[in-house]
Amino acid sequence: MDDMTHVAILLVKATPELPIAGAASGRARVLGHDPASLKGMPLAQLCPPTQPDGRASDAALAAVFEQLQRSGTLSLAWTFKTRGGESRPHELHLTMTERDGEPVVAAYLVDVSRMQSAELLNRAKNELLEMVATGQPLQPVLERLTALIESQFEGLYCSVLLLDLEGRHVSAGTGPRMPAEYMQALYGLEIGPTVGSCGTAMYDDRLVIVDDIATHPLWVRFRDLALPHGLRACWSAPIHAANRRVVGSFAMYYREVRRPTTAELGALHTASHLAGIAIDQARRDEERRRAAQWLEEQVQARTAELLATQDELVNSRKLAALGQLLAGIAHEMNTPLGNALLSASALRAGSAGFASRMADGAPLKRQELADWVERTRAGAELVEQNIDRALRLVNRFKQLTEGSARAVRSRFDLREAVLQAWARVQARLSVERLRFACELPEGFRLDGYPEVLQQVLEQLLENACLHAFRDGRSGEIRVSAHRSGDARLTLEVRDSGAGMPQTDVARAFEPFFTTTFGQGGSGLGLFVAHSLVHGMLGGSLELDSRPGQGTVARLELPLQVAAPVLSG
Numbered sequence: 001m002d003d004m005t006h007v008a009i010l011l012v013k014a015t016p017e018l019p020i021a022g023a024a025s026g027r028a029r030v031l032g033h034d035p036a037s038l039k040g041m042p043l044a045q046l047c048p049p050t051q052p053d054g055r056a057s058d059a060a061l062a063a064v065f066e067q068l069q070r071s072g073t074l075s076l077a078w079t080f081k082t083r084g085g086e087s088r089p090h091e092l093h094l095t096m097t098e099r100d101g102e103p104v105v106a107a108y109l110v111d112v113s114r115m116q117s118a119e120l121l122n123r124a125k126n127e128l129l130e131m132v133a134t135g136q137p138l139q140p141v142l143e144r145l146t147a148l149i150e151s152q153f154e155g156l157y158c159s160v161l162l163l164d165l166e167g168r169h170v171s172a173g174t175g176p177r178m179p180a181e182y183m184q185a186l187y188g189l190e191i192g193p194t195v196g197s198c199g200t201a202m203y204d205d206r207l208v209i210v211d212d213i214a215t216h217p218l219w220v221r222f223r224d225l226a227l228p229h230g231l232r233a234c235w236s237a238p239i240h241a242a243n244r245r246v247v248g249s250f251a252m253y254y255r256e257v258r259r260p261t262t263a264e265l266g267a268l269h270t271a272s273h274l275a276g277i278a279i280d281q282a283r284r285d286e287e288r289r290r291a292a293q294w295l296e297e298q299v300q301a302r303t304a305e306l307l308a309t310q311d312e313l314v315n316s317r318k319l320a321a322l323g324q325l326l327a328g329i330a331h332e333m334n335t336p337l338g339n340a341l342l343s344a345s346a347l348r349a350g351s352a353g354f355a356s357r358m359a360d361g362a363p364l365k366r367q368e369l370a371d372w373v374e375r376t377r378a379g380a381e382l383v384e385q386n387i388d389r390a391l392r393l394v395n396r397f398k399q400l401t402e403g404s405a406r407a408v409r410s411r412f413d414l415r416e417a418v419l420q421a422w423a424r425v426q427a428r429l430s431v432e433r434l435r436f437a438c439e440l441p442e443g444f445r446l447d448g449y450p451e452v453l454q455q456v457l458e459q460l461l462e463n464a465c466l467h468a469f470r471d472g473r474s475g476e477i478r479v480s481a482h483r484s485g486d487a488r489l490t491l492e493v494r495d496s497g498a499g500m501p502q503t504d505v506a507r508a509f510e511p512f513f514t515t516t517f518g519q520g521g522s523g524l525g526l527f528v529a530h531s532l533v534h535g536m537l538g539g540s541l542e543l544d545s546r547p548g549q550g551t552v553a554r555l556e557l558p559l560q561v562a563a564p565v566l567s568g
Contacts (some may be wrong), residue, residue, distance in 0.1 A: 006111040010038070014069075014096070014103040018043040018061060021104060030109070032083030043107070048081045064094070068105065072096045080109065086154075088113045113263075122371075124148040128274050133342050138282035142174045142275060149252075149271045150177060153264060157231075157253040160239070160275055161186060161198050167246065170199075178253070179229040196222045197236035198249040205246050207268075208236045212257045230255045235264075237272040241280045242345060250275050273349050281342060288338075340386040343379045350375065412450035414491075415440040418479050421457035429465050433474040440481055446489070448557070452536045459529040460493045460553045468497020468551055484556060488539075491555040500545040508543055533557075 008031075009024040019042055023035035030038060031046055047057035057079075068074045078092035093108040127148070131141050146158040159175030170189045191199040200218050201208040210216045211233050213226050219234075226234070231253050239248040250272040252264065260268070354372065357364065418438050425431065461477065469475050475496040484490040500508070507513045509530040533541040538558050545551035 008109045010043070010107040010109065011099060012043050012105045012107050014065065014105055016062070018065060018105075021099065029083075031080055031088075046080050048079060048087050051079055065105065068094050068096060125270065125274060128278065129342075129346055132278050132281050133339060135285070138278060139174060141278045141282075143176050145271060145274055145278070146175060146177070149267055152267055155254055155256070156264075157255075158271070159183065159198075159251045159253070160248060161202075161251070162248040162279065163191070163202060163246065173248075182225065182229050182231070185225055194218050194221070196226075197234040198251050201236040201238050201249050201251075202246050205238050207238075209260060210234050211259045214257075232257050233259075235260050235268060237268050239272050239276045239279060241276060241283070247279050247283075248275065273353075277342070277345055277349065280345070281338070284338070284341075337386065340383045343382040343386075347376060347379045408451070409447070409449055411445050411447050413442070414444045414446050414481065415442055417450050417454050418457060421454045422461055424454075424458055425461045425465060429462065431465055433472070434465065434469060435474075435476040437476065437478040439478060444481075449536055452532055453557075456529045456532055456537070456541075456555065457493070459525045460555075463525060463553075464493065464495040464497065464551065468495045468499075471498065473497070487558055489557050491557065493553040493555070494550065496550045499547045499549045499551055500543070501547055505543050505545050509541075 010030070011021040011024070013019050013021050019040050020038045023030050023038050029035070033041075033046075044058040044061055047061070049057060051057055051060055064074065064076065072095070074094045076092055078090050079087050080090050081087050089112050091108075091110040091112055093110070095106045095108075097104055097106050124145075128141065128145055131144065142160045146160060149158050150156045157175070157177050159173060159178050161170050161173040163169065164171040168190055170186050170191070173183055173186060175183050186198075189195065189199060191203040193200060193203055194217065195203065196219055197208045197210045208218070210218060213219045213223055213232050213234060219226065233254040233256065234251055236249045236251040238246045239250055241247045250268065252260070252268055350372065354364075415438060418440060422436055422438070457479075464477050477493065477495045479491070479493050481489060481491045508526050511527040513527075530541050533539050533555060540556045542554045542556075543551060544554060
């Protein structure tokens with residue numbers, strides 16, 4: 001009934017039967033009725049037996065018109081039914097007037113079903129994109145998608161079919177409300193130009209509309225599979241990956257012979273786009289998992305080959321550590337880059353929808369534009385945040401690989417190095433609630449790598465600020481040093497914060513271990529500091545901590561002391 005008007009004007013005689021005197025809607029049909037056929041029809045005949053609140057429509061109409069006699073105008077929400085029996089929500093505006101000296105009522109009927117359907121569909125989009133962004137498995141995502149689309153239309157059954165990697169056979173699918181025997185029969189099916197609605201849609205890469213399965217030539221070989229389950233109409237759209245390759249199909253089924261409405265075609269188009277995003281993301285995740293698994297297998301295989309001699313054992317340990325680091329890098333980088341890619345894909349899909357509507361000359365409402373601007377801003381912000389996180393991870397890795405190339409050995413003042421490290425931490429973090437004490441004498445000069453030592457000190461001080469006092473409590477951080485041998489120095493960074501359990505102390509220097517997962521922590525800070533101390537600085541780094549008793553980071557360095565001499 002696509003020719004039905006969505007804004008109609010009826011003239012109703014103000015008599016107890018409320019007969020329709022005429023319809024001013026041009027040649028468009030009103031609720032599926034020809035305007036000429038409405039004359040003399042009681043207004044209640046255009047309503048379902050009852051309204052959504054349970055009142056009988058005829059009695060409710062009588063009460064409404066009685067109130068109208070007193071007020072002259074009235075606006076309210078009302079439900080009418082189409083000629084085919086479908087209930088549709090409307091806005092009903094009534095005005096008392098006269099025609100040929102007789103009182104009549106001008107009734108303005110505004111169909112709001114499409115607006116409500118569009119609003120529900122937008123909410124469904126957001127829910128599905130959130131499921132994909134949070135890494136939900138593909139099967140429940142597709143099941144939720146079919147349920148959301150089915151909820152929009154009465155009597156609708158939906159299915160999703162997936163192609164194998166070669167793009168020739170159906171490898172999997174979902175359709176919770178579809179007959180299980182029917183869905184099982186489709187697995188392994190080879191697609192082609194006359195393979196029902198879905199097989200043809202995937203093979204020809206086009207929308208396929210079949211209004212009657214029993215008579216349509218595309219279903220000659222498969223009608224005996226569908227008809228016993230009561231399936232009579234099937235409309236299918238191909239699902240595309242980001243590279244425009246067909247990866248599956250989304251189908252709508254009805255148990256009656258019928259063609260799709262404009263709203264149903266719009267929902268089918270939206271569902272195929274959302275399914276494409278979900279499938280594409282799932283396949284990318286699977287590719288990354290396989291790549292990580294391959295890398296791990298290669299490392300393990302290489303490690304096994306290097307166990308023959310003692311030298312090979314040392315090399316295998318280094319390779320295993322490198323494999324662990326690479327696997328962690330791959331995992332940590334995949335998360336922000338995957339989120340950024342997903343957000344960019346969603347923005348691209350939304351832009352394509354807007355471009356299509358503009359090309360078709362469809363009007364755009366102010367609220368739709370405002371919503372799109374807000375979604376674009378949020379999507380761009382998500383991309384920016386995740387790329388920034390990836391860049392910070394890359395900088396951590398560069399600190400490991402480029403530190404020795406850039407570091408310059410020189411004589412420097414230890415107290416000045418500590419104060420400069422604290423100043424940099426102050427510039428990045430809010431530390432007003434913390435007291436800082438540097439218990440080092442002025443003029444205490446060392447021979448070493450000042451930039452590397454400052455980098456280590458910054459990480460230790462930053463860890464104290466973020467972890468020891470993360471509940472907002474105030475406290476103190478003290479830095480002190482003493483001689484621990486003829487040519488060795490022990491530098492301590494001590495805080496009065498919350499302390500750490502021994503399980504965390506034991507893992508503190510592991511790569512990617514963090515107690516603030518999801519809050520910006522990468523788990524690489526102490527790992528990098530520990531690597532620089534044991535590598536570049538030739539020393540050692542230990543943590544001593546107890547819950548509620550603060551933490552001491554103890555840094556021992558083989559540095560030459562110039563003057564003065566520290567006690568200890």
